[in-house]
Amino acid sequence: QVQLVESGGGLVQAGGSLRLSCAASGRTFSAYAMGWFRQAPGQEREFVARITWSDGRTGYADSVKDRFIISRDKVNNTVYLQMNSLKSEDTAVYYCAVDLSLDYSISSRLPKRYEYWGQGTQVTVSS
Numbered sequence: 001q002v003q004l005v006e007s008g009g010g011l012v013q014a015g016g017s018l019r020l021s022c023a024a025s026g027r028t029f030s031a032y033a034m035g036w037f038r039q040a041p042g043q044e045r046e047f048v049a050r051i052t053w054s055d056g057r058t059g060y061a062d063s064v065k066d067r068f069i070i071s072r073d074k075v076n077n078t079v080y081l082q083m084n085s086l087k088s089e090d091t092a093v094y095y096c097a098v099d100l101s102l103d104y105s106i107s108s109r110l111p112k113r114y115e116y117w118g119q120g121t122q123v124t125v126s127s
Contacts, residue, residue: 002026002098002116009094009121012086016125020081022096022118033099034079036070037111038092038123047109048094049081059108064090086125093120 008020020036035050049060049070058070069082079096097114106113 002031002100004096004098004116004118006094006096006118006121009123011124011126013126014086014088016086017082017084018086018123019083020094020096020121020123022079022081024077024079024096024098031098031100032102033108034072035097035099035108035114036079036081036094037097037114038090038094039120040092043092045095045111046092047111050099050108051079061109083123086123088125088127090123091125092123094123095120 003025005023008018010018012018031053033050033052036048037045038048039045047061048064049068051058051070051072060068067085072079096118098116099113100115101113
């Protein structure tokens with residue numbers, strides 16, 4: 001069982017920065033990867049970034065590439081999402097999630113691959 005506690009969401013002006021945190025407990029070290037997703041009202045959940053737990057390999061959605069940075073602290077079982085140069089279209093509820101799947105036929109960018117999810121934290125970027 002994995003539990004996730006998110007923090008760091010809030011209101012920020014366009015061009016600003018924000019850092020999200022997700023503290024994990026349970027069998028986190030057995031996870032293949034952790035990811036960040038976001039969902040705006042009326043839209044489907046969208047992949048943002050992922051990081052493998054063991055070796056820190058990262059991947060990003062094209063929409064956030066070169067602006068967002070995902071990282072993890074293995075000692076404290078925490079994953080971060082540093083968001084820079086924020087745009088109004090980044091406004092959404094952001095979720096962290098744990099990938100425990102061994103099924104590599106499923107894309108690492110699909111929500112259905114992720115077994116556990118945080119409660120979500122609102123990020124609002126004002127213009």
